[in-house]
Amino acid sequence: MDQYLPLLLIFALGLVFAVGSFAASRMLGPRPRLNPAKLGPFESGIAPRREPPARFPVRFYLVAMIFIIFDIEIVFLYPLAVMFNQLGLFGLVEMASFALVVFVAFAYLVSEGALDWGPGKRAGSRSGAPVTRSVSATVRRVSRPGAPTPQASPWAARGGEAAAAAGGPAASPASAAPKARVVG
């Protein structure tokens, strides 16, 4: 029984905290409890202006992957820290090789642009066609009105998109061919 006493205490504390929080919010909170702000998302009081977009940029997932990579590394570092003296050199070498594996995954993610948030990141994308950032190249790659699609290849579409993104602020091909950009 004695050994379960701390467990019971924690359980009781948790119960007290939960009940206390509810009671306090009921007693101290503003009176008309169900106002529009309370019913809104996140109860933040800021009403959303539009429906949230259905798609998120894939880069958020890459950041999440970076988190998971280091999370896993830490998970295995804890047991090493506990057993460090017993494991000795063997444990150190094993942990170092494990950290190396994790670091390779991290390096791969970074090279894929998980940490690049600026525009024009895709200019050098692996599967893309070589992108020359000039107005004429951009205009040629996307279709002219009335003309058939110049290249059906999926790389061409990506290349054009990348060129448009890269050349956006500086070269501003938009002024040269605004309609063409919309099509691309």
Add this chain to the structure above:
Amino acid sequence: MTIFAGTAGPGCTISNLVTSEAKVSGLCTAKGSLSIPVEYRSIAPVLILGVAALVLLVLSATLPKRRYPGLWAGLTALAGIATTVDGIVQWANLDNPANTALTVGGQVLYDHFSAFFAILFGCATTLGAAISDSYLSREALDGPEPYVLMLACSAGAVLMAEAAGLITLFLGLEVLSISLYTMTAYHRRRAASGEAGLKYFILGSFSSAVFIYGAALVYGATGSTQYFEIFQFLTGTVVVHDGVLLAGMALLVAGLGFKVAAVPFHFWAPDVYQGAPTPFVGYMAAVAKAAGFAGLLRALMLALPTQVSSWRPAIWVLAVASVLVGSVMALVQADLKRLLAYSSISQAGYVLIGLQAGTQAGWSAASFYLFTYLFMVVGTFAVVGLTQGRGEVRNDLGSIRGLGQRNPWLAGGMLVLLLAQAGVPLTSGFLGKWLVISAVIGKGQYELALIGMVGAAIAAFAYLRVALLMYVPAAPTPARPGQPRGEGGGEPAVAPTGPGAPSGLAEVAGDLEALATAGLGATATAVALRAPSTARLRVPRATAAAIAVCVAFTVFAGVSTPVLSLAHSIGLTWSL
């Protein structure tokens, strides 16, 4: 070659099964120091494949971002060859029986079985990389990622084959499965690929959960997850209330049965095979099946041989259902990849037939079957990958029509591979079927042998349909009046009139068509007869070489005995 064992206390080294004491648990504690002796020789195939995957990742992260045609596939094939060579070295080294051991803290078995499967997965990686390269560049998907996944998958597969406990088996299973889910969904621009990946992922994770629950129940019943300890417990104890143990075994078989697509657990296979990128399907069919069966064999033959009377009926039912359902369903498929999926289900049934015999002859036959099936299935899917055209536009039966005219060599190779899967003599497929059936005849199970032969005869029709279609002329022949297509079974058509020699040729073509589509429904017949473009296919060099190797091996293993004797001398480390 025990490394880091110097710091261990006396009696702390676990290297040799024969000399080790009864306790073969994961860790071994001594005062002040804790050391796990690692025999790196035994896990060398896993290390080679894993390190190769890391090297590919590092290269892709550090090299300038552009396309490197052939680099990734070449490195992967190199790693596969290295694994094969290492497996052969292991095999030679293991001929000294003192080397057979339970290593790496009792988690890995170092024996002929491990070496055999290391060779198998090395070959699969090499061939898989060779046939993927041209496909991926055709579909504008090339990059290091699929090869990294392929290498990781092979590493997991080797780990499954050499696992000495259910936990290590599960680790290998997950590494293998997660790589395969991603490979299935790898074709970004093809909706079917994503759908297949999602289906495979959901059903696959569910089956992994079933498997690990089974492992938990077996642990609850026997007190260990290590094969050797389970075996020892069950030989020394009579389990009176064995409900938990039986449930655990059932869940283990169900979880692994899913991975090998045995019949009640096969529903994912046609959809996934149809949607996944074609060369990956060939690789997956070979590797996932071989790894699943290796795990199942180990678990049943090493940990649970005492319960053979409990698991044999279950495996019997799985085997019969797989053989019959796979063969019959293959008959009515109009999609080539679905047809091959059902055919692979029926092939899994034959391996199960060998497995349920529970004898040396049985597992040798199963291992031989898996090894030879690898070459058949990779070669077949390589050909399908070529005939389907860019974007996988045509996977139906008609896409292969007229291949004999367009590419005679390719069609000849495909013919050999199809005949081998049908079990025609002088091919490895015949020898495999013969071995499993003689294994069960050795056990006196004549009914199972009969079912196996009937199933082979049914499946042969599905393969011959494809083979016939390859030699039907590519140009569509006009339907003759008085003979509706797709009906009348395989009866030879009677020529209504004799209009002369030129139409005599058309007559033959029409007969071939009628034969090739016998038994198919009206829609499927129309699909099967839709002529592809008559242009000659361009066969990339690496793919051609891979197909040639597959065909050559299929014939070689069918007419000579080295592979057979290799499979015959596979002994498990211990069993009843």
